[in-house]
Amino acid sequence: MIDIAPNHKYGLSLKGPVMPAAGTFGFGDAYPNLVDLSLLGALVTNPVSLRRRRPARGRRLAVHRDAFVVHTGWPNPGVRTVVRDFREIWAHLPVPVIVHLLATQPGELAQAASRLSGLSNVAGIELGFTTGVSPRLAVDLLDAAREGDLPVIAKVPFERVDQLAPHLARHGVDAVTLMSPPRAVLPLLSTDPQMPIARYLRGRLYGRALFPLLLNALSRWAGKLGCAVIACGGIASPEEALACINLGAAAVQIDALLWRDPWLLNEIARGVGAPQPLTKTEAEAALREEYNGEETL
Amino acid sequence: MIDIAPNHKYGLSLKGPVMPAAGTFGFGDAYPNLVDLSLLGALVTNPVSLRRRRPARGRRLAVHRDAFVVHTGWPNPGVRTVVRDFREIWAHLPVPVIVHLLATQPGELAQAASRLSGLSNVAGIELGFTTGVSPRLAVDLLDAAREGDLPVIAKVPFERVDQLAPHLARHGVDAVTLMSPPRAVLPLLSTDPQMPIARYLRGRLYGRALFPLLLNALSRWAGKLGCAVIACGGIASPEEALACINLGAAAVQIDALLWRDPWLLNEIARGVGAPQPLTKTEAEAALREEYNGEETL
């Protein structure tokens, strides 16, 4: 068992290090025959807000080579309806459920978090922040989420890892997920030859190219925060999951790449087994940069 | 002609919007028969420091799908030797030369910049910063570079665009290049089955996946800084160059993708011609996000 919230009164124990990322796997019932949930460490739900959110309009997917941009606006029916529709399903899943809450306003977040207290098999909250969240608001949101009694994981936007990860760790977050996807923009090509690029799509970036960016974030922060770190971003094989765990990640989330290959979740869970991260010294040695002497003359 | 430094006493006029990125094209003599320099707007040199820098040791390239990480430590023989070896070549190139200077320490940078004054056909300086440069040091470096009399372009590290681009613009930089490549890490697989990931390589990330990240940076800053913006990051076709120009980029740099296809420089130069960016209103319309109403209830 891996406890990713050892300082929390309940803790948050996982049988294994692999879980789906918020927004990629629904609420637990989408792949009944393609994914064996019992091989996973946890189920992370799609993002949920206090109130209902409506889907964005217009084109919402743009593919560019090995990467793609998704923009949905995180539609969801609101926490009350989600709990009503899924609490029974969650109670009977073979793995603990971590509910991803969209964190905008502390008062609302506290209400949403309190609705998750005492639900059978709901074992933690993961917070999603907007990219522009200030460090102060992020801490207020963390405190609000802790008004419920569940361990709280903060999923930190890619652009803000260096600023928010240590700050939230200092303020007692139970674990940190590095990282929510970068914001990105792609042109939407039109058929009008006069105006071939009439629109751009801004959204979250997914794809295998996130992986080297994730490893960079891990190499800077895993093992240095005093709390567990969960790796998320373009992981697509057991080897890549192990490369994250070696750098100190306690667990890994598989993101939108599982839409193409849902069985990736099980393949990675089987492939990594119950791995041991490198020691701090080993990790430092593995990352040491090799220079041939600095400026001379 | 495109003047990317209209407020500078000499200006910096380009015949066209396409140029190579620093570190990808050498000093002007590497592709004599594969690239017609006269189709370009400028030549940006490889990075140069005041003193000689030695190459990094060990493995320096790691490829991951569509992306790759490069770590060189920017070796170069120092500005004096570079000027000695290339001033004649530069003087006879059919395009103006922009020398990329590695900016670490203001005193050294001022010396390096002053060595470039008065060189025939050297028309500008582009500054490269370390990722961790503080805003204050960045401005000190900018001021140091301006002690020479050439227009100064600041190439802003990917991770620091939001912080440094507006700051340097307020302090009077002539133009900004968005963006120098993200830092990234990849595992170097070893043949030892006991320790398959014995080393990681940290370096600059290149590849087509940078393009959606570049467009995001442009969409946030081009047209809002009061100075010219040069786009750099994963551009690989005339369409992609136009997508940058539409968002307000005055010029584009083609980066390490040209190692595979050096003729890309000419293809893109021919393909974009003398393009017109969208008006501000058009660009805003093209970027408008489409939501279906915000939270309700």
Add this chain to the structure above:
Amino acid sequence: MSRVVRHQTATLRYARPAPPLWEVRLDLNVAPAAGTYLLADFGGPVREPLYPIEVDDAGFVANVARGHPATQLLPGTSVDVLGPLGRGFRLDTTGYALARLLLIADVGSLPLLRPLYQAAPAVALIVEATTRAQIPSPTQFPASLELTLVTRDGSSGYLGPIEGNGSAPVGIERAGARVRELLLWTERVCFACDPERYPALAALVKEVRLQPQPDFAQAFLRSSMPCGVGVCDVCRVVLPGGEVRVCVDGPVFDLLSFLEL
């Protein structure tokens, strides 16, 4: 909502030009019904929907864009597919066999209705194009199909649009009366048009049939669908009749979901 998701290995039989698109044929154990789809892995970072435009026991044909990676595959190549997925056209829910079926399509979306050309003893098809040149030759349709051609410029057949009203220039006939006649005649009508027209088409159906049964009129809706199982929310849209996910609630919807209230 929970449903089994089939995972199959299809075999590419051929890929050939069918201007302006290409046609690919895939052999497959469980072939898709009209209006359902498969999510195929052609090497990109997301799967792509394939909509059947011809179906038989051994597989199906779908259209892809020119230059699509499928057009480069050799016959015999294995293609990993999820599906069939989604809710297709529903022709047999009323307990008795359908005798009369009406199909209405833009010329661009017409292939999506092709699997329905012989779905009932009497099938009528209304095709609308911008102008005459776009209309496929009548020899491309089965003789049994009762064909009505409509153009937006009146250059051939009736003058469109299908949902339009008003008078026509001398010598040209408006589509309106003919469309209404067929809507009264049919037991079901299946649409494959630009979705922006569905609200007006829904209003037309409502006006002609007064109280149409659920699914009397059905409309095909295209969308990006990276997951196909309802988790990614890329295909989630707000219709006047409620919020839906195209991948699992569609791609075929009751046209009346588009009726603006």
Add this chain to the structure above:
Amino acid sequence: MSRVVRHQTATLRYARPAPPLWEVRLDLNVAPAAGTYLLADFGGPVREPLYPIEVDDAGFVANVARGHPATQLLPGTSVDVLGPLGRGFRLDTTGYALARLLLIADVGSLPLLRPLYQAAPAVALIVEATTRAQIPSPTQFPASLELTLVTRDGSSGYLGPIEGNGSAPVGIERAGARVRELLLWTERVCFACDPERYPALAALVKEVRLQPQPDFAQAFLRSSMPCGVGVCDVCRVVLPGGEVRVCVDGPVFDLLSFLEL
């Protein structure tokens, strides 16, 4: 420094297993000399170096790793290549034809010297392996080649390492004397070994030949080479003899550049 860079379209003739690697043959107008290389575009984000291990008028053979995209290509596929690039082995710079040539290789790098097997009337080859099982069968070498086998464990041929000294167990012979003898005999020596050994091998050559001519001993150096024209600095290394770029200054260097001072 400025030099013309050739851009060619090669044709893949075959790709076949040659355990532990694969062999690919490319047809090409200007074929590479021994020790030079081509940068081939196999669809990845950077080009990959191909080193010739067999060359004839119509093209060349190179090794690639198992699972490499080239192993999936069909015969006849076009491959975009830059080159030949770099400075290869230099056998004819002294103005007269070479009579005696010595080749020295680790078993792993041995194929790189294969194009030199008949480069002179008398060619001697010293191959070193860790153990007997790694040594290729003698039938794989031309009969004209004078072959010396060395193993690190003494399980076959002489006891290595080539650059080593000291006494050997009874019944086993050290490579040292034999290597020295051949070094005295030859007019040129070409190395393809683990580069970490080059400083010691350079010292050995220096010791045996006292004042070797430039390029008397030449050593092949492998490197990642994304650009091949000296601009990216990925292949720039500091040798004791000075800073070099493997792609344009090599891949074949005077072994004495590795001599530690």
